[in-house]
Amino acid sequence: xxxxxxxxxxxxxxxxxxxxxxxxxxxxxxxxxxxxxxxxxxxxxxxxxxxxxxxxxxxxxxxxxxxxxxxxxxxxxxxxxxxxxxxxxxxxxxxxxxxxxxxxxxxxxxxxxxxxxxxxxxxxxxxxxxxxxxxxxxxxxxxxxxxxxxxxxxxxxxxxxxxxxxxxxxxxxxxxxxxxxxxxxxxxxxxxxxxxxxxxxxxxxxxxxxxxxxxxxxxxxx
Amino acid sequence: xxxxxxxxxxxxxxxxxxxxxxxxxxxxxxxxxxxxxxxxxxxxxxxxxxxxxxxxxxxxxxxxxxxxxxxxxxxxxxxxxxxxxxxxxxxxxxxxxxxxxxxxxxxxxxxxxxxxxxxxxxxxxxxxxxxxxxxxxxxxxxxxxxxxxxxxxxxxxxxxxxxxxxxxxxxxxxxxxxxxxxxxxxxxxxxxxxxxxxxxxxxxxxxxxxxxxxxxxxxxxx
Numbered sequence: 001x002x003x004x005x006x007x008x009x010x011x012x013x014x015x016x017x018x019x020x021x022x023x024x025x026x027x028x029x030x031x032x033x034x035x036x037x038x039x040x041x042x043x044x045x046x047x048x049x050x051x052x053x054x055x056x057x058x059x060x061x062x063x064x065x066x067x068x069x070x071x072x073x074x075x076x077x078x079x080x081x082x083x084x085x086x087x088x089x090x091x092x093x094x095x096x097x098x099x100x101x102x103x104x105x106x107x108x109x110x111x112x113x114x115x116x117x118x119x120x121x122x123x124x125x126x127x128x129x130x131x132x133x134x135x136x137x138x139x140x141x142x143x144x145x146x147x148x149x150x151x152x153x154x155x156x157x158x159x160x161x162x163x164x165x166x167x168x169x170x171x172x173x174x175x176x177x178x179x180x181x182x183x184x185x186x187x188x189x190x191x192x193x194x195x196x197x198x199x200x201x202x203x204x205x206x207x208x209x210x211x212x213x214x215x216x217x218x219x220x221x222x
Numbered sequence: 223x224x225x226x227x228x229x230x231x232x233x234x235x236x237x238x239x240x241x242x243x244x245x246x247x248x249x250x251x252x253x254x255x256x257x258x259x260x261x262x263x264x265x266x267x268x269x270x271x272x273x274x275x276x277x278x279x280x281x282x283x284x285x286x287x288x289x290x291x292x293x294x295x296x297x298x299x300x301x302x303x304x305x306x307x308x309x310x311x312x313x314x315x316x317x318x319x320x321x322x323x324x325x326x327x328x329x330x331x332x333x334x335x336x337x338x339x340x341x342x343x344x345x346x347x348x349x350x351x352x353x354x355x356x357x358x359x360x361x362x363x364x365x366x367x368x369x370x371x372x373x374x375x376x377x378x379x380x381x382x383x384x385x386x387x388x389x390x391x392x393x394x395x396x397x398x399x400x401x402x403x404x405x406x407x408x409x410x411x412x413x414x415x416x417x418x419x420x421x422x423x424x425x426x427x428x429x430x431x432x433x434x435x436x437x438x439x440x441x442x443x444x
Contacts, residue, residue, distance in 0.1 A: 009238035012268065016231035019266045032268045039261050039271045044241045046254045049261045049269030120400060137404040149400030154373060159406045171407055178342060178371030180410040181403035182359040184381045185393055188402040
């Protein structure tokens with residue numbers, strides 16, 4: 001799924017992995033759905049265009065919601081997008097998200113009583129919607145599978161390919177996208193990250209993006 | 223840089239990382255250049271749109287060429303794109319590529335005598351343009367820095383941020399895109415990959431994409 005202002009890598013990381021499944025002759029077809037199929041701005045200088053409208057794909061087998069900053073908070077208040085997710089969730093085998101995309105699932109009422117994750121700066125917000133925040137790279141809670149921030153969508157998508165088509169094909173997809181990560185400075189050092197110190201920054205983002213939606217803003221900032 | 227048929231993640235992985243630099247007040251501005259700014263098809267169901275034309279950004283400080291399959295072979299025969307790269311390379315501090323984007327640099331004559339890498343299926347092709355193929359995640363040969371396949375662009379981009387702005391900022395960007403990779407089945411097992419067995423597949427791609435460019439096709443297939 002795409003919406004204006006999404007983080008481009010939240011969508012394109014998993015999309016590159018999931019779309020590879022279409023080549024295996026198993027009947028999978030990957031599409032990008034949005035309210036319309038004109039270019040949408042992202043949080044990068046690249047625009048992104050969906051291949052299908054929401055109306056054209058009412059019953060996806062799997063749906064994935066990318067995150068972002070201002071655009072994502074506004075998506076949490078978008079009735080068309082939330083309705084699409086609620087209806088899709090009735091029949092979808094998997095309802096998934098990357099980064100703050102899980103806040104959109106939460107706003108649609110889909111995370112109540114669920115274990116879930118999101119970008120590390122905003123994990124605490126999930127509890128405001130009845131979810132249990134979990135500090136893991138991805139959290140598989142059955143139908144609902146959520147990933148941590150931005151690049152975690154690639155790990156999530158390989159897990160999804162395994163759930164959909166088995167470990168052998170997941171390994172082949174990993175080989176083709178040459179996912180053999182070597183961060184120049186190694187993995188993140190979480191012991192050096194003071195998460196609460198970032199809360200004022202997040203509160204500023206929310207206050208600005210949701211000026212026209214005071215009820216949701218206050219729920220998030222409470 | 224964007225062109226029709228590029229692999230979406232080759233561009234968006236590094237773009238998400240490099241665009242984060244724009245937030246640090248160091249004077250960097252990240253853009254996406256292409257022949258035009260209308261949506262272009264990628265190798266996924268998502269379309270991508272550049273923010274600027276080639277003509278608008280004649281002297282980039284850094285240029286990055288994404289890879290792909292058919293679209294990339296055709297880019298190797300696109301005089302407008304190759305001219306842009308040759309002229310940009312005269313003043314750019316860094317000329318970089320992800321995946322088979324290095325074949326486009328090679329076709330522009332920019333890899334002669336250079337150490338370089340590309341997607342594992344096509345590393346041998348670099349030698350046909352005077353480059354020394356290297357099996358590394360990214361290869362820093364001074365002005366020219368090339369990355370391995372698809373997802374390697376994220377590692378490359380963190381290295382580029384470090385070259386441009388130092389290790390401290392590179393680590394902050396890594397934290398914000400939460401690049402703490404956990405491939406579900408661990409790193410790739412290269413000892414299990416029979417690279418020569420994929421050559422007929424690659425030859426088929428090249429033969430089909432370059433039917434109208436027999437000279438380049440024959441050079442690649444020789």
